[in-house]
Amino acid sequence: MPKPRKVVIVGAGNVGSTFAYTIMRSGLAREIVLIDMDRERAEGEAMDLNHGLFFAPPVSIRAGDYDECAEAAVIVITAGARQQPGESRLDLVQRNVAICKSIMSEITSRTSEAIVIMVTNPVDVLTYVAQEVSGWPHGRILGSGTVLDSARFRYLLSDHCKVDPRNVHAYVIGEHGDSEVPVWSMTHIAGVPMSQYCPLTCRHTCTDQDRAALFDEVRESAYHIIESKGATYYGVSMALDRITSAILRDENSVLTVSVRADGCYGLEGVCLSLPAIVNRNGVDRVIETELGANEQEALHRSAKVLGDVIAQIAL
Ligand SMILES: NC(=O)c1ccc[n+]([C@@H]2O[C@H](COP(=O)([O-])OP(=O)(O)OC[C@H]3O[C@@H](n4cnc5c(N)ncnc54)[C@H](O)[C@@H]3O)[C@@H](O)[C@H]2O)c1
Numbered sequence: 001m002p003k004p005r006k007v008v009i010v011g012a013g014n015v016g017s018t019f020a021y022t023i024m025r026s027g028l029a030r031e032i033v034l035i036d037m038d039r040e041r042a043e044g045e046a047m048d049l050n051h052g053l054f055f056a057p058p059v060s061i062r063a064g065d066y067d068e069c070a071e072a073a074v075i076v077i078t079a080g081a082r083q084q085p086g087e088s089r090l091d092l093v094q095r096n097v098a099i100c101k102s103i104m105s106e107i108t109s110r111t112s113e114a115i116v117i118m119v120t121n122p123v124d125v126l127t128y129v130a131q132e133v134s135g136w137p138h139g140r141i142l143g144s145g146t147v148l149d150s151a152r153f154r155y156l157l158s159d160h161c162k163v164d165p166r167n168v169h170a171y172v173i174g175e176h177g178d179s180e181v182p183v184w185s186m187t188h189i190a191g192v193p194m195s196q197y198c199p200l201t202c203r204h205t206c207t208d209q210d211r212a213a214l215f216d217e218v219r220e221s222a223y224h225i226i227e228s229k230g231a232t233y234y235g236v237s238m239a240l241d242r243i244t245s246a247i248l249r250d251e252n253s254v255l256t257v258s259v260r261a262d263g264c265y266g267l268e269g270v271c272l273s274l275p276a277i278v279n280r281n282g283v284d285r286v287i288e289t290e291l292g293a294n295e296q297e298a299l300h301r302s303a304k305v306l307g308d309v310i311a312q313i314a315l
Contacts, residue, residue, distance in 0.1 A: 001071065002113050005030040005248055008072040010103055011079030012036040012063070014233040015119060015240075017045040019076060020061065022237040024049055027057030028245055033064040033072075036079065066106040072114045074244050077103055077130075080120035085227055088178060092121050097313050100126045104133045112136060115247050115282040118143040118258070119240065123176045124306050125313070127258045127271040132315055139283040143258025145273035146172040147239040149180055150256045153218045160206075160214060161197060163189055170194075171256050172218065173273050174302030180273075181298040182215045185291060246278040259283045265291070265299060270306045272299075 007023060009016045012034040023029045032049075036042040042063035049061045069075055080096040100120065107116065116134075118127045118141065127143035134141060149172040151165075158165035167190045174181040187194040198206035225232045246253035255278050261267035264274060264286045277284040291299065 002073045002111070003031065003071045004073055006033070006072050006074075007031070007244060007248075008033045008035065008064070008068050008075045008114075010035045010075065010077045010107075011120070012038070012042040012045045013078065013082070014231045015236055016076070016078040017049075018233040018237040019078065019240045020045065020049055021052075022241045023244065024052065024056050024059055024061065026241055026245070027059070028241060028248060029059055032059060032061045033068040034062070035064055035066060035068065039063060066110060069107050069110045069114065072111065074117060074247055075107060075111075075114045076117045076119060076240060076244070077126075078119045079103060080126075082231060083121060083222075083226055085230075086223075093125055093309055093313060096120050096122070096126055097129055100129050101133050101315075104130050108134050108136070114140075115280075116141040117240065117243055117247075119236065121176070122309070124258045124271045124273070125309050128260070128306075128310055129313070129315065131260060131271065138260040138262065139281055142243075142276075142278070142283050143176070143271060143273075144236065144239060144243060145258030146174070146176050146180055146256045147243060147273075148236050149176060149218060149221075149273075151235060151239055152221050153182060153215070156214050156217055157187070157189075157194075160210075161189060161201065171275055173256055173275070174299050175272055175306055176258065177305075178219065179298075179302035179305045180219060181295055181302055182211075182218070183291065183295055184211060185295060186289070243278060247280055247282065250280040252277050252279045252284065254278075254287060257283060259286055261286075261303065264288050265296070267300070267303045270303050270310060272303055272306055 007029040034042040046063045080099045123143040153170045154165045154168040170187040171183045189197045256273040275287040
């Protein structure tokens with residue numbers, strides 16, 4: 001039986017340990033367990049975090065092994081090889097498929113009740129692999145997908161329009177990677193469509209060129225951060241806190257997590273990000289809406305990129 005607020009994190013590297021810190025601060029979990037093949041690293045991270053407990057909401061934090069998964073409500077997988085400078089996320093695939101399969105076998109031999117959030121890249125492909133090897137209902141295994149990319153998009157739009165990012169509604173869908181798609185047709189600021197907002201406020205133009213430049217920046221963000229500091233972990237950890245909160249608090253939040261397409265938007269046989277309702281069941285359902293013709297085409301191109309990779313991997 002899962003404990004309602006127990007979170008197990010597999011991979012105590014940059015992302016795993018920063019996520020542990022994030023949920024320790026937010027008070028989301030009662031128990032946080034860090035599992036890593038480098039047990040010493042997991043022990044060290046747990047010790048460091050525990051020394052901050054005097055300043056944080058009560059939570060038990062420890063390093064552990066896979067037996068801890070038996071009672072986990074949420075298991076977050078961040079273990080794997082990380083992107084090297086100049087390396088695309090898809091280049092990582094073969095290295096991380098093998099790691100994903102071995103971790104999923106450890107997890108599924110101990111529980112079938114947790115919700116699994118895949119973070120390791122290429123996240124869409126590994127979400128698919130985890131679903132396939134587990135045999136669990138697809139909604140119980142989701143990827144962090146483009147929740148981070150959507151947040152980057154909102155931040156850059158908010159900066160462009162000089163408005164609080166929390167008033168910006170914007171989604172990035174498709175692959176968490178180079179073929180991802182901005183859904184301009186769904187983008188609005190406090191209910192005002194983007195196409196009207198800029199002329200209304202008279203602060204900036206919002207030409208097709210402006211849009212293309214802004215979205216290039218969203219897409220290139222991870223590459224820039226990795227070039228400059230070697231890894232990205234703060235933004236993604238806050239995105240993971242948001243997803244975990246939607247699950248543990250049964251929020252029915254709309255998030256662009258990576259889901260099995262299962263016929264949505266005319267797509268099959270891939271996992272990719274679509275706006276979905278996330279609650280204690282994981283992905284409850286995908287929100288299907290009419291996209292612009294260009295957006296629909298770009299989404300299908302993105303799905304093809306992922307489908308081609310999936311076709312090449314040995315499961
Ligand atoms: N989806 C996203 O939005 C997003 C954002 C940032 C990073 N990432 C991805 O997250 C992953 C982790 O990034 P990071 O910067 O934390 O890397 P990292 O190298 O700092 O940490 C990875 C950890 O995984 C552990 N590990 C490797 N193989 C393992 C195994 N078989 N079992 C248990 N532990 C194992 C390593 O010991 C290491 O501690 C990467 O794949 C990265 O590309 C995803």
